[in-house]
Amino acid sequence: MMASVNFYNVNNIETANVKSVSNKNAVSNPAVTEKTETPAFRAQAYTSAVTVRTSLSNKDEKKKYNKLVEELDPPYRKKLEFALKSGILLKDNSNDKSTVLDNLYKIATEDRDPGLDKINILQECLDIIANPYVITQTCEDIPSEYQKQVIGLITGLSTDPKVIKQAKWDLNNMHTGTCPAASIEFDLATKHQAEFFRMIEGLTSPKNEVTKKIKMNSLSDKSSDAIWLLNTFKTPHKMNGFNEAEVLLKPDENAIIRARIQNHHKDKGERSMIDVLMQSTLMQLGSQQTYNSLTDKRAPNAWTQEDGGLIDFEKTYVESVVEDKNTTSVTYQEVGEDGKLKGYTKDFKTIKKELLDTLNMGHNIIIGYTWPDPDNDGKLAGHEITIVGYKQKSNGEGVFICQDSDDDKASAIEMEESFLLPKIHHAGLPEEIASKDFEYKNSWEYGVEDFKKMKKAE
Numbered sequence: 001m002m003a004s005v006n007f008y009n010v011n012n013i014e015t016a017n018v019k020s021v022s023n024k025n026a027v028s029n030p031a032v033t034e035k036t037e038t039p040a041f042r043a044q045a046y047t048s049a050v051t052v053r054t055s056l057s058n059k060d061e062k063k064k065y066n067k068l069v070e071e072l073d074p075p076y077r078k079k080l081e082f083a084l085k086s087g088i089l090l091k092d093n094s095n096d097k098s099t100v101l102d103n104l105y106k107i108a109t110e111d112r113d114p115g116l117d118k119i120n121i122l123q124e125c126l127d128i129i130a131n132p133y134v135i136t137q138t139c140e141d142i143p144s145e146y147q148k149q150v151i152g153l154i155t156g157l158s159t160d161p162k163v164i165k166q167a168k169w170d171l172n173n174m175h176t177g178t179c180p181a182a183s184i185e186f187d188l189a190t191k192h193q194a195e196f197f198r199m200i201e202g203l204t205s206p207k208n209e210v211t212k213k214i215k216m217n218s219l220s221d222k223s224s225d226a227i228w229l230l231n232t233f234k235t236p237h238k239m240n241g242f243n244e245a246e247v248l249l250k251p252d253e254n255a256i257i258r259a260r261i262q263n264h265h266k267d268k269g270e271r272s273m274i275d276v277l278m279q280s281t282l283m284q285l286g287s288q289q290t291y292n293s294l295t296d297k298r299a300p301n302a303w304t305q306e307d308g309g310l311i312d313f314e315k316t317y318v319e320s321v322v323e324d325k326n327t328t329s330v331t332y333q334e335v336g337e338d339g340k341l342k343g344y345t346k347d348f349k350t351i352k353k354e355l356l357d358t359l360n361m362g363h364n365i366i367i368g369y370t371w372p373d374p375d376n377d378g379k380l381a382g383h384e385i386t387i388v389g390y391k392q393k394s395n396g397e398g399v400f401i402c403q404d405s406d407d408d409k410a411s412a413i414e415m416e417e418s419f420l421l422p423k424i425h426h427a428g429l430p431e432e433i434a435s436k437d438f439e440y441k442n443s444w445e446y447g448v449e450d451f452k453k454m455k456k457a458e
Helices: 059-071 074-085 100-109 116-128 143-155 159-173 180-191 191-201 223-232 255-265 274-287 310-320 348-358 418-425 444-456
Strands: 037-040 210-215 237-239 246-249 328-331 331-337 343-345 365-372 378-393 397-404 413-416 424-429 439-442
Touching: 037 116, 037 237, 059 074, 074 116, 100 116, 100 191, 116 191, 143 159, 143 210, 143 255, 180 191, 180 274, 180 310, 180 365, 180 378, 180 439, 191 210, 191 246, 191 274, 210 310, 223 246, 223 255, 246 310, 246 331, 310 328, 310 343, 310 365, 331 424, 348 365, 348 378, 348 418, 348 424, 365 418, 397 418, 413 418, 418 424
Parallel strands: 037 439
Antiparallel strands: 210 246, 237 246, 328 424, 331 343, 365 378, 365 424, 378 397, 397 413
16 A cells, blocks of 8 residues: 555546557656655465365255256356366355355345346356456446436435536446456455355345455554554444454445346446446445445545545555455555656566566456556556566567456456556555565554544644
8 A cells, every 4th residue: 555645546548448558658767766664554475275176076066056057048057167167166265165156056046135136146257257357347327217316316306407417427427436446356256256256145135245254463463453444444343352353345325226227237348236336345445435336436535635446545455354465565656746757666677576476476466557647737647457467478578467447358458568567656465575675664554644634634
């Protein structure tokens, strides 16, 4: 998490529509600052061994599998078979050790939210298993038959024609700022599959919620500081002794409206019901429970005066909670008070090594990258994506393989390292890699300081 630098979470990115991003904007390292103290959640190693099984081993598993087969048509039976043969279906890397199969079976056999069809949910789950790159932040349109009711909710039933006209325009021209949430969603779906589908089972249930037990040292070494974070972010929770908390994860109340509409009206390239509910839940968690899915707005707070996406401090908190691991988010860019790039905290060779070391440990890397916005006096605009791999071309040039939730493509994109490295503002790394060159101060300390300053200024 990157301090209180004004890193702008913008809603649009121009490079997203290309399969491979050119290096024509590559730059050499400008100013590299000396070793400094950087705020971060103090991370711990979070690689966990997961037993991979590709065959059903007992009657209970066979019963659940056969039930799913009965519910699905032939194309989705093939996706279910893929889930089994790939080892994903029987993974149990969830908070309660339930498997992907267990949670898909619950979706198929237990009550769902009354506006969501269980078969549609199952199909979306299998689509993600077959290709997690279908996860997107691209906002869904609201069909005309629902617009009057939705605009009424947005405006508080205002009768002012100007207010109604503006709400309608906003609704029909919305581009979500949920890229940090979508990146975390993708990471869960590819690295913590059983937990991902356990969450989906809970969020699509009649209660639209899921509980999760987390270790307090996933947030901070000191339990009191971890409690401060939970309370300040207004995360509903109850303590289980000093070392563990049970948190409640829930989307905002308007998310289910969008999800129910998507149940019958999802167009190609739009968010699925799963995307809507998961991204809302993560936005709620990071925005102090202030997100509104209808407007894609959140309330400003002590860390940001923006009303759009999550800033890096908030994103890292969310990632730490939902993955029960303490992510160290490292800042590579120095941004001036004018919102423009000043320099770098590390040279590109070191940045590349840290990224490759993290990939070699088996982790995805959620990064925020920036570019000068020509429509805003060259101030940095930004976007969150996920690095999932690396390769070299025949000419020796390195290429990062990435997931971008805002590129209208259900596949990975490639970004040449000469293009991407100068643009990385921050990256989430394991502590043992992040701490090699920097002295880290726990981010909760910065959070306390910023929070108190803002409260005094009120």
